[in-house]
Amino acid sequence: MSVSAARIAPTREVRPALADWIRQQRWFASSTEHPVLSRVGMWSLVDHRHQVGLETHLILDESGVTPVLYQVPLSFRSSALLGGDRALIERATVDGKTVYVYDAPHDPAYTRALLGLMLDEEIEPGESFEAAEAEGHHALTSSDIRVTDSHVLRGEQSNTSIIYDLVHPNGKPAQPVICKVFRAVSDGVNPDVTVQSALSDAGSRLVPRAVGNVTGVWRDPRQLTGLARGHLAFAQEFIPEVEDAWRVALRAADAGESFAQHARSLGEATAQVHSELARLFPVREATPDDVATIMASMRERSAQAVNEVAVLANEHDAVEQVFRLAEAADWPPFQRIHGDYHLGQVLAVPGRGWVLLDFEGEPLRPLAERSEPDVTLRDVAGMLRSFDYVAGTYASSPNAAAVQEWAQVSRDAFLDGYIARSGRDLRVQQALLDAFELDKALYEVSYEARNRPDWLPIPVNAIRHLAHRDHSSVDA
Ligand SMILES: Nc1ncnc2c1ncn2[C@@H]1O[C@H](COP(=O)(O)OP(=O)(O)O)[C@@H](O)[C@H]1O
Numbered sequence: 001m002s003v004s005a006a007r008i009a010p011t012r013e014v015r016p017a018l019a020d021w022i023r024q025q026r027w028f029a030s031s032t033e034h035p036v037l038s039r040v041g042m043w044s045l046v047d048h049r050h051q052v053g054l055e056t057h058l059i060l061d062e063s064g065v066t067p068v069l070y071q072v073p074l075s076f077r078s079s080a081l082l083g084g085d086r087a088l089i090e091r092a093t094v095d096g097k098t099v100y101v102y103d104a105p106h107d108p109a110y111t112r113a114l115l116g117l118m119l120d121e122e123i124e125p126g127e128s129f130e131a132a133e134a135e136g137h138h139a140l141t142s143s144d145i146r147v148t149d150s151h152v153l154r155g156e157q158s159n160t161s162i163i164y165d166l167v168h169p170n171g172k173p174a175q176p177v178i179c180k181v182f183r184a185v186s187d188g189v190n191p192d193v194t195v196q197s198a199l200s201d202a203g204s205r206l207v208p209r210a211v212g213n214v215t216g217v218w219r220d221p222r223q224l225t226g227l228a229r230g231h232l233a234f235a236q237e238f239i240p241e242v243e244d245a246w247r248v249a250l251r252a253a254d255a256g257e258s259f260a261q262h263a264r265s266l267g268e269a270t271a272q273v274h275s276e277l278a279r280l281f282p283v284r285e286a287t288p289d290d291v292a293t294i295m296a297s298m299r300e301r302s303a304q305a306v307n308e309v310a311v312l313a314n315e316h317d318a319v320e321q322v323f324r325l326a327e328a329a330d331w332p333p334f335q336r337i338h339g340d341y342h343l344g345q346v347l348a349v350p351g352r353g354w355v356l357l358d359f360e361g362e363p364l365r366p367l368a369e370r371s372e373p374d375v376t377l378r379d380v381a382g383m384l385r386s387f388d389y390v391a392g393t394y395a396s397s398p399n400a401a402a403v404q405e406w407a408q409v410s411r412d413a414f415l416d417g418y419i420a421r422s423g424r425d426l427r428v429q430q431a432l433l434d435a436f437e438l439d440k441a442l443y444e445v446s447y448e449a450r451n452r453p454d455w456l457p458i459p460v461n462a463i464r465h466l467a468h469r470d471h472s473s474v475d476a
């Protein structure tokens with residue numbers, strides 16, 4: 001189907017204006033001044049008014065040791081998008097005509113087409129169609145709703161999320177939808193989609209209801225078939241006007257209010273999600289190979305953390321001692337987990353309780369690893385670290401000691417809630433829990449060094465503390 005807006009002829013080459021723009025985006029993982037970019041795939045959506053060109057480019061950056069593939073949806077207009085100045089990537093002249101190129105998640109023509117694709121599961125190929133497939137969850141179809149507005153979620157995000165305001169055909173407001181456009185894409189399923197969809201389809205109220213997703217297929221010479229296949233977008237129920245647990249916790253800590261009740265119920269919700277995941281996905285006994293793989297990954301993260309912050313080399317022996325105790329411990333069964341669990345991944349929803357988000361796993365870990373069964377203690381440790389982050393945020397304030405105490409009480413209450421709901425006494429697995437907590441802090445060193453260097457002291461201090469904690473009571 002033809003589109004009336006002029007296009008810029010697609011080539012493998014990435015135009016300089018687009019390359020400059022990509023380099024400045026929060027989701028662009030490399031900090032290099034000179035990314036090595038090429039376009040390796042593209043698929044089109046059709047604007048229902050046939051006025052706007054909608055192309056999703058898959059752009060490979062080969063400047064780092066591991067190449068990263070980015071999803072870059074673009075819209076092409078022959079006149080400026082009203083209110084779209086901040087999303088303008090380039091104003092070009094093609095065959096004497098002006099073309100405005102936009103970051104498409106800010107363009108209503110793109111956002112409508114993307115949601116329509118998921119709800120109706122119909123792909124109308126545009127020009128240079130590569131391949132994309134959509135899946136809806138059938139609780140919602142496009143005949144049930146009309147989009148009245150859409151906007152991009154602000155804030156520090158690894159991906160780009162679009163929020164849709166919707167109405168029913170009779171004009172009454174409908175539950176809004178959030179659609180996450182994954183920016184770094186890889187071959188393989190994205191656990192954010194598969195895990196949350198499975199929980200939602202099984203009726204869990206601990207995650208937002210799944211609405212639909214889009215999968216792409218693109219050429220990739222590294223795959224045996226020559227083709228890669230991965231998730232590109234995921235839509236869910238959007239829960240408006242709620243806060244995440246990080247904000248609730250920060251406010252409580254600042255006001256000197258106990259968070260113990262909340263932390264306990266968060267522990268219960270966490271155990272509940274783990275039990276639901278154990279029902280929906282395979283569970284298996286830990287093998288010596290599983291233990292060896294996880295210990296190797298912990299040691300690799302430790303080496304990586306020393307690369308980022310050289311003084312951490314002083315902690316090497318103490319860190320090793322924690323790892324050795326974990327290696328010798330009894331390991332619980334392996335199952336699917338959240339994978340990057342912290343206070344910012346949980347919404348406090350009045351009348352519903354805690355709702356967990358973002359099962360994509362740690363962004364610094366390869367996607368294939370993130371769909372592997374793992375140890376639930378990793379999530380427990382992630383949340384324990386998050387309470388320490390609250391304390392770290394107040395480390396140089398006059399109430400530092402009080403917030404430190406607040407964090408300890410919250411950690412204990414979280415563990416109590418988890419133990420009560422799961423019936424598993426985590427304290428007899430202290431050696432493993434300590435190692436997972438230390439491992440998370442080592443990961444945080446790399447994460448903060450790359451994204452928020454001012455926050456580095458929080459995990460660095462935690463490593464010093466966790467590595468030297470008294471381990472004499474630990475059963476090994
Ligand atoms: N279904 C939802 N309802 C309400 N808010 C949401 C929902 N999904 C995400 N959010 C908000 O968006 C933020 C970022 O979402 P997240 O899934 O963590 O994205 P990213 O993978 O880019 O980090 C969350 O911290 C939360 O504040």
Ligand SMILES: O=P(O)(O)O[C@H]1O[C@H](CO)[C@@H](O[C@H]2O[C@H](CO)[C@@H](O)[C@H](O)[C@H]2O)[C@H](O)[C@H]1O
Pocket residue numbers: 156157158246340342343344358361362363382385386387389444447
């Ligand atoms: O939310 P993401 O999936 O993008 O996770 C990454 O970013 C998190 C920060 O936004 C980071 O979490 C760390 O900082 C939090 C406070 O901002 C703290 O509560 C967490 O405990 C701490 O790990 C997460 O590690 C990273 O993968």
